[in-house]
Amino acid sequence: MRRITRRLLRGLTLVGGLAVLAEPVFAQQTGAGPDSVAHRIQQLVLRGDASAARRLVDSVLVHVGSTDPGYGEALYWRAVLTTSPDSARRDLLRLVVDYPYSRWMEDALIRLANAELVSGNRASARRHLERMVRDHMVTDGGARAARQLAELMIADGSVIAACNVVDSARSRVSPSNVELANQLTYTGRTCEQVRAAAEPVTTDARQPERRASGSSPQPPLSKAEKTTDRRRVEWSVQVAAYGVRGDASRLAARLSARGYETRITVAKPYRVRIGRFTNRAEAADVVAKLKAEKTAAIIVEAERK
Secondary structure (H helix, E strand, O other): OHHHHHHHHHHHHOOOOHHHHHHHHHHHHHOOOOOOHHHHHHHHHHOOOHHHHHHHHHHHHHHOOOOOHHHHHHHHHHHHHOOOHHHHHHHHHHHHHHOOOOOOHHHHHHHHHHHHHHOOOHHHHHHHHHHHHHHHOOOHHHHHHHHHHHHHHHHOOOHHHHHHHHHHHHOOOOOOOHHHHHHHHHHHHHHHHHHHHHOOOOOHHHOOOOOOOOOOOOOOOOHHHHHHHHOOOOEEEEEEEEOOHHHHHHHHHHHHHOOOOEEEOOOOOEEEEEEEEOOHHHHHHHHHHHHHOOOOOEEEEOOOO
């Protein structure tokens, strides 16, 4: 019971001032006095009587119409207090769909994302976090969601998109929230490696030959020679770069299972690349295909064999 009480208290206090802010709505609808329903719920939880708190919330839901914003408030409390993950998920889904302006929207989206992760539904978890980042990035809660979203993206191989999310969150996090800023920096540790890996690789074919002093001009290349020279430059599609080879190997294995000709570069950072194309347009087609599969990628000049 003590463990349940701690969990409920974390839910009750996750958003600052939750109980106090909820009091006027419930008081108006139920006729409660200064000792508001929200305050009574908190007191019941403090005493370890979660069952009584749930009964009180159920009573409020009976007396408050679903068109009233107070109904959304009650849905949130019921989701926090329930012992059933499925019931909590249903109430939170209804809250975010039917009451988009609820003051508990941020917490509801985070809870939904975590519930989907527990059930193994990473795609749904990403959708909830993406909505949180899109609609609530100006808050520290939005920045925390951005960090969680970026970690999911990195794990799924969408490193470039994750870096964009981290950069946006860093610019918005409160200066006083040093811990969150440090967490974002830690999550984005892969980004510099990716940006470095995205820089074109210098090849002999791209460097103009220096003429020796006093040498005579070289005759123009024939059409066949020009074609051969152009083919020295090959293009690849780069999906990610990692500081740890094991991470690169896992992504390469997933891409290979999807039918891509994948390789990992030798030097650190370990770049996960697809194919060698003599025509840049061919590489662009692969990038477009990956994008349709929700995987970010870029075109780079292939390393020399």
